[in-house]
Amino acid sequence: MxxxxxxxxxxxxxxxxxxxxxxxxxxxxxxxxxxxxxxxxxxxxxxxxxxxxxxxxxxxxxxxxxxxxxxxxxxxxxxxxxxxxxxxxxxxxxxxxxxxxxxxxxxxxxxxxxxxxxxxxxxxxxxxxxxxxxxxxxxxxxxxxxxxxxxxxxxxxVDFKTQLQEIVQRDRDVLIQYDILGETGPAHNKAFEAQVVVNGQVLGKGTGRTKKQAEQNAAEYAIRQVLRVD
Amino acid sequence: MxxxxxxxxxxxxxxxxxxxxxxxxxxxxxxxxxxxxxxxxxxxxxxxxxxxxxxxxxxxxxxxxxxxxxxxxxxxxxxxxxxxxxxxxxxxxxxxxxxxxxxxxxxxxxxxxxxxxxxxxxxxxxxxxxxxxxxxxxxxxxxxxxxxxxxxxxxxxVDFKTQLQEIVQRDRDVLIQYDILGETGPAHNKAFEAQVVVNGQVLGKGTGRTKKQAEQNAAEYAIRQVLRVD
Missing domain, CATH: 1.10.1520.10 (Ribonuclease III domain)
Known part of the structure; x- marks a missing residue:
């Protein structure tokens, strides 16, 4: 063959x-x-x-x-x-x-x-x-x-940070801010924790293996919050 | 109906x-x-x-x-x-x-x-x-x-200006310059003439109903010149 x-x-x-x-x-x-x-x-x-x-x-x-x-x-x-x-x-x-x-x-x-x-x-x-x-x-x-x-x-x-921005800015001008709250674990297995603050209110927290992933997860959590409230 | x-x-x-x-x-x-x-x-x-x-x-x-x-x-x-x-x-x-x-x-x-x-x-x-x-x-x-x-x-x-740049820059650093040589005709029916100068040498001339089109035509003409020389 x-x-x-x-x-x-x-x-x-x-x-x-x-x-x-x-x-x-x-x-x-x-x-x-x-x-x-x-x-x-x-x-x-x-x-x-x-x-x-x-x-x-x-x-x-x-x-x-x-x-x-x-x-x-x-x-x-x-x-x-x-x-x-x-x-x-x-x-x-x-x-x-x-x-x-x-x-x-x-x-x-x-x-x-x-x-x-x-x-x-x-x-x-x-x-x-x-x-x-x-x-x-x-x-x-x-x-x-x-x-x-x-x-x-x-x-x-899917980019949850972008999605969140689109959702909350439909109605009014808002300020969206991400904070890294901390990191844990050894170098090869780090975990980060992030929160997203919308107009001063913490709407979501998330963890991830990178800062970016932790922010994405926080944003996803916030989207679920916002859509439930709507 | x-x-x-x-x-x-x-x-x-x-x-x-x-x-x-x-x-x-x-x-x-x-x-x-x-x-x-x-x-x-x-x-x-x-x-x-x-x-x-x-x-x-x-x-x-x-x-x-x-x-x-x-x-x-x-x-x-x-x-x-x-x-x-x-x-x-x-x-x-x-x-x-x-x-x-x-x-x-x-x-x-x-x-x-x-x-x-x-x-x-x-x-x-x-x-x-x-x-x-x-x-x-x-x-x-x-x-x-x-x-x-x-x-x-x-x-x-097809963007001849980009094509010309790609062709002549394959070998060496060159300077490509376009000049508008003049315009003729009444406002509703203008024609422009452009030339392209590569490292000081006029490689092509072209006319067109807009400056942009005249430059494109000059570039197309230059490409034919360059490819014939190669």
Missing amino acids: NEWEELQESVGFDFKNIELLQTAFTHSSYVNEHRHENLKDNERLEFLGDAVLELTVSDYLFNKYPDMAEGQMTKMRAAIVCEPSLVEFAEMVHFSKYIRLGKGEEKAGGRTRPALLADVFESFIGALYLDNGIQAVIRFLERLVFPKIDTGIYMQT | NEWEELQESVGFDFKNIELLQTAFTHSSYVNEHRHENLKDNERLEFLGDAVLELTVSDYLFNKYPDMAEGQMTKMRAAIVCEPSLVEFAEMVHFSKYIRLGKGEEKAGGRTRPALLADVFESFIGALYLDNGIQAVIRFLERLVFPKIDTGIYMQT
Whole structure:
């Protein structure tokens, strides 16, 4: 079994046009070093795959969360179709080992560079879409991406500090202030505590492994308070 | 014939679920003024429609221009799926008259506000996608949008000044300077002439109806010069 057969088995799809799959894994640095072979790099497929991902993820969110506001869906989509998430998906299916890289890029550590890996995930989606259609992409995401969305992990990237500001400033000018109350634990396992003060009144407290996370949690708590009062 | 029948005739599609079409044309200000009617605004459909547009336009560009680089496709897509273009499309099918607006928003001129009109175009695309599938969207765009792409009008939005800077700065530090050489013609039909000077050498001249356009044309001319020399 050669590497392309192995890759197809791993993703669960047979490509009619194997060149599409190969192009998806071909970095421009490899093309530049093999000019006589008349290869294509993966950049055009990445352009297409990005749009395919945007739509399939949007469609999933739209149907899965019928009551979610547009603003939150937009934030969730951005948290799913972004470099760190795409790198994670690419790693789940071991895409890194199949990438065709130029020697210079290889030496420079390109194979594990997040931006490069995220691009390859998108170009693979573009190739799968062209070769097998959008339903195949959806089936692939049903295995790899949608279960992860269902865990709620991408909800946590919602920016509660911004949300709180939007909510309390609807009615009147208010002053929102965050204080770090303290930190506990050893260096490798710190916990911070924060509070949010709205017009002089403590509306929420929260803890987190970073100051930022503690403030986010305080803001989330305050939002629940404010919405209950309203 | 009521307004919704008229609208369906105008766009050339019968909706199975007419509520989807109505929601696409319902601004949040209208929902806020009709709370007892339990209406939905068009924001979620806009979220979905935006992604549908991105993919259908990307797919069209990918197939129509098999040799176009990813960077240029990205620029063209951005020039097509952007507020001014979407407003133009919405006006071609007279969407403005069907929008359901709150009284305050109506008084404030919301019906002709570009951002609002562009949103409605996207939410309509979202509704058409949900009701009739992506093929229906493509058929709609084949009438309204794709012929416009074929005229080459969106190619002209490529920013030649930026391109020139990228090209000449690859090798060394250079100074790029633009001069307006003069203007001719009456107020309603002015023409400007510009030149671009790279490290003291005039590389291109161009004319245009605005200073900006004259500079762009000068830059385009310079790019052709530079690439020919290389």
